[in-house]
Amino acid sequence: MVNLTINGLPVQAPESATILEAAALVNIHIPTICFLKDINEIGACRVCVVEIEGVDKLASACNNRVREGMVVLTNSPRVRQTRRTNVELILSEHDCFCATCVRSGNCALQKVANDLGILELPYERRPAPTKWDHSFPLFRDAAKCIKCMRCIQVCDKIQGLNIWDLVGTGSRTTVDVSFSRKITDADCALCGQCITHCPVGALRERDDTQRMFQAIANPKKITVIQIAPAVRAAWGEALGLPREKATVKRLVAALRKIGFDYVFDTTFSADLTIMEEGHEFLERLAGRNDHPWPMFTSCCPGWVRFIKSQYPDMTENLSTAKSPQQMFGAVAKTYYAQLLGANPADIFSVSIMPCVAKKSEAELPTMNDAEAAQDVDLVLTTREIVRMIRAEKIDVKSLEEEEFDSPLGVGTGAGVIFGATGGVMEAALRSAYYLVTKKNPEADAFRDVRGMDGWKEATFDIAGIPVRVAVVSGLANTRRLMEHVRSGKSSYDFVEVMACPGGCVGGGGQPIWDGEELASTRADVLYGLDKVDNLRFSHENPSVLKAYESFFGKPLGHKCHELLHTDHHA
Ligand code: HC0
Ligand code: SF4
Secondary structure, eight states: OEEEEETTEEEEEOTTOBHHHHHHHTTOOOOOSSOBTTTBOSOOSOOSEEEETTOSSOEETTSOBOOTTOEEESSOHHHHHHHHHHHHHHHHTSOOOGGGOTTTTSOHHHHHHHHTTOOSOOSOOOOOOOOOOTTSSEEEOGGGOOOOOHHHHIIIIITOOOOEEEESOGGGOEEEEGGGOOGGGTTOOOOOHHHHTOSSSSEEEOOOHHHHHHHHHOTTOEEEEEEOGGGGGTTTGGGTOOTTTOOHHHHHHHHHHHTOSEEEEHHHHHHHHHHHHHHHHHHHHTTOSOOOSSEEOOOOHHHHHHHHHHOGGGGGGBOOBOOHHHHHHHHHHTHHHHHHTOOGGGEEEEEEESOSHHHHHHHOTTSOOSSSSOSOSEEEEHHHHHHHHHHTTOOGGGOOOOOOOSSTTOOOHHHHGGGSTTHHHHHHHHHHHHHHHSSOOOTTTTGGGOSSOSEEEEEEEETTEEEEEEEEESHHHHHHHHHHHHHTSSOOSEEEEESSTTSGGGOTTSOOOTTOOOHHHHHHHHHHHHHHOSOOOGGGOHHHHHHIIIIIOSTTSHHHHHHHBOOTTO
């Protein structure tokens, strides 16, 4: 421990602490913009400058460590003036049209500028012009970029993809797609982690809310919406709802108020996915087809984009099962259209996802096996549905909970935990065990694959067969695992991969809490829901069983192959 003084207060801090961390110990908060713990500690924005007695230059608090006897001032007149000038200079390079910015009210730069009482912009403003392919699901607005480097660092350190880089020199230095590539050619996985770690509005998803309102207003369209597992753990955050009030049933009520015709649950098709993928795994295990090992899950489109661009030779290892989102879309336009007696072409199938990559998954040419164009017509992120709720001025606090529609609104706890890293694996193992032994395991028997570790391994005994599994999240972790698998250093039977750290709960389409990682808290919500669910096994979902009985036939049967599986090569 070292002893120092900050603003006259004595502080004891660990030797490894930065000035920023030491100040927080005594509730002295130093403003930051570019700082991201363990990811971006470079002092680029120079908003956290402090004065250290005996040192000429002001120092950035985020990346300077404490020393014995240090005397620090965080708000001296010199610090105040320099911090203000630094923020004014950042603003001079930033498009400050806050009224039309998606991050207004949730922007680190806006907050610091407001807090410092900057009411005029003294420097000539030079926002960079912007050019972007507006059909791509991820948008970058160069005029809003403040060159904090967070996107570069997150993509590099957490996702191992290096999509972003610094380009240009001198005053023209800016951030852009690396190696002068277009974003569409850059192997971007579309995980959206750069968006959720951008402190301002320079990165965002393509906004599809206005297309959605148009479809709702079209009397010819029957809007059928599905809610992804992880959305239920996060949608209320940005609307000021306490977690216990932000139930999925209250979201169902809000969606009906907006005007969606039928509100369903992706957990239904998560259970359907387990039936298909579980049978597929057992077929591969029995050597009844010639796929290479291990089998990889295929439900995360960020991961599927990653393997296709980085390890194309291993694409064969992916399960052929479509993701729950896509299975749901196919079911909506076939089985459900039949139940409704509707023309599939009149069904407008929509999903709310915690994910940006899901927008591109829905647009894949291979995802249109249903009779009426794409399986899923439009994908909204959690943030977009929050914006729609706001636009409609729906007072979510006063809404009574409402039930999902039937029959595609029935899902199990196994489907709910899909939204957290390890959840797909756990759900699959619960059902694989049953399919092999004809007995249910203890529902929590496979809990060893839970938790936020980026790479987890376990071996489970299923009727005398040792099944070696791995669960990985975050693409840099995934790359490490892939190299181990490829070189033979690690050997598994079944591997779950989610592109976003912590799984979909930490997805790139979720509400943004600058500098905070909420994946773990949200995962706890999902595991809590599973724990109290009456149904915890996908193979016991009555709606799924009925769908097989009356429409799909057997798992892996002809109709299933046609509608619920895909060719990842195409
Ligand atoms: Fe996920 Fe999914 S769990 S990928 O994170 O498998 O987006 O929540 O909807 O499709 O179910 C996302 C979340 C889903 C799908 C499911 C899977
Ligand atoms: Fe999307 Fe989930 Fe994959 Fe992230 S982990 S890219 S949110 S599907």
